[in-house]
Each structure stands twice: as C-alpha cells, then as structure tokens.
Amino acid sequence: MKPTLVYTADGSHSIYLPDLNEHYHSVHGAIQESMHVFIQAGLHAVSIDPINLLEVGLGTGLNALLTLLENKKKPRKIHYTSLEKFPLPAEIYQSLNYAKLLNVDAQEFLKIHESDWEVPVVFNEHFQFTKHHNSLQQWKTTQQFQLIYFDAFAPEKQPDMWTEEIFFKIFELLESGGIMVTYCAKGVVKRTLKSCGFEVQTLPGPPGKREMIRVVKPKGTIL
Numbered sequence: 001m002k003p004t005l006v007y008t009a010d011g012s013h014s015i016y017l018p019d020l021n022e023h024y025h026s027v028h029g030a031i032q033e034s035m036h037v038f039i040q041a042g043l044h045a046v047s048i049d050p051i052n053l054l055e056v057g058l059g060t061g062l063n064a065l066l067t068l069l070e071n072k073k074k075p076r077k078i079h080y081t082s083l084e085k086f087p088l089p090a091e092i093y094q095s096l097n098y099a100k101l102l103n104v105d106a107q108e109f110l111k112i113h114e115s116d117w118e119v120p121v122v123f124n125e126h127f128q129f130t131k132h133h134n135s136l137q138q139w140k141t142t143q144q145f146q147l148i149y150f151d152a153f154a155p156e157k158q159p160d161m162w163t164e165e166i167f168f169k170i171f172e173l174l175e176s177g178g179i180m181v182t183y184c185a186k187g188v189v190k191r192t193l194k195s196c197g198f199e200v201q202t203l204p205g206p207p208g209k210r211e212m213i214r215v216v217k218p219k220g221t222i223l
C-alpha cells in the first residue's frame with residue numbers, strides 16, 4: 001500500500017505507512033517533534049564549526065529543512081549527510097506543507113528531494129547537503145560525525161534498526177565527544193546503547209511524549 005499524507009496536531013503533515021501501521025513523526029506534531037528532538041536537543045547541543053551531521057532516514061526532508069533554516073539564524077558550516085533506503089515518491093514530497101508553514105521558498109525544500117543522490121550539493125555558503133540512496137547497514141564511509149539524527153521507524157516496527165550491531169556502527173561513525181539524538185526512550189534501547197559504550201542521557205520529550213534519548217560517545221574513546 002502507498003504512503004499516505006496525514007495531518008498532525010500542529011497542522012504539519014506527516015506520512016502514514018499502512019503496511020507498517022507507522023507514522024514518520026509524532027501525531028502530536030511533526031514540526032514540533034523535529035524541532036524539539038533534533039534541533040533543540042541535537043543541533044543546539046553541539047557548538048563545533050564546521051560540523052559533520054548525519055541523518056539516518058531522510059524521509060520527508062523535514063529535519064534537513066529545519067536544520068537549514070535554523071542555521072540561517074546564526075550560521076556555521078554544516079555538512080549534512082542523509083541516508084534513505086526508501087525515498088518518497090514525488091507526488092508525496094511535492095504535497096508536503098512544510099515550506100508553506102515555515103514560510104520558506106518551496107524550491108528550497110524541493111531541492112532536498114530533487115538534488116542528485118551521492119554527490120554534495122551546495123544550498124548556501126554555510127550548508128552543504130549530500131544524500132545517499134542506501135541503508136545504514138550497507139553504507140560505507142571513512143567520514144566521522146559530531147552529530148547524528150537517528151530517525152528510524154520505531155523499534156516495534158523496525159527492530160533491525162535498534163540492535164547492538166547498528167549502535168556499534170553509530171559509535172564508530174561518531175567522533176569522540178559526538179552525540180546522537182533520537183525520539184525513542186525505551187528502556188531496552190537505552191540498555192543496548194549503554195552496552196555499546198555510550199553515555200546515555202534521558203531528556204524530556206516533545207509534547208505528547210514523556211522522554212527522548214541523547215547519547216554521547218565518551219571523550220578519549222579510540223574507535
């Protein structure tokens with residue numbers, strides 16, 4: 001079954017996947033959730049410049065758009081890399097209301113979806129964007145990141161994305177002192193992250209969700 005456009009409580013769109021019975025965002029508000037989890041608890045927590053940022057799951061492109069916009073307020077150099085295994089069809093991403101709600105040029109949002117895969121694309125002098133049509137499991141890189149947005153489907157829907165193997169890969173991808181943020185706060189996820197060597201912080205979640213997770217790769221870790 002095809003992905004379906006739905007409204008969330010803050011008026012912003014999300015996608016519903018009938019096959020998986022799963023939404024791309026919190027139904028309490030997609031923009032609200034992305035701002036809280038990825039921008040406020042992630043982007044604002046890392047002051048380094050330039051910053052290498054990795055997103056696991058490009059999806060609607062909302063996190064990329066919010067990061068691009070946030071960076072215009074107090075610019076620093078961001079290299080934004082995003083992985084996506086199942087890109088959305090054009091009729092879906094073209095209908096998303098994020099550019100309208102955030103009062104930005106629709107072309108700037110569409111560029112996230114319509115720029116070429118596998119090559120760096122310059123959005124402005126402070127924001128470079130590279131998307132890879134690949135899964136986290138298969139993707140190989142020598143790059144390291146200071147910040148990772150981990151935005152996979154929920155553990156009960158996509159358990160293979162919340163395993164020790166995956167979090168070891170995240171650990172290796174992070175520079176020492178780097179952080180990863182995710183909307184999920186399940187106990188089993190925290191325990192798995194701890195067993196991979198992360199310092200785990202439980203933070204207040206966005207409206208409608210009690211908690212979220214931020215992890216730090218301890219400074220001085222050699223890996």
Ligand SMILES: C[S@@+](CC[C@H](N)C(=O)[O-])C[C@H]1O[C@@H](n2cnc3c(N)ncnc32)[C@H](O)[C@@H]1O
Nearest residue numbers: 024057058059060062085086135136151152153
């Ligand atoms: C919860 S959605 C969130 C997407 C996005 N960050 C957004 O704001 O729309 C999860 C995304 O991860 C993608 N995905 C699923 N499995 C993946 C994998 N193994 N590697 C990379 N991305 C994956 C899905 O196709 C989907 O776009």
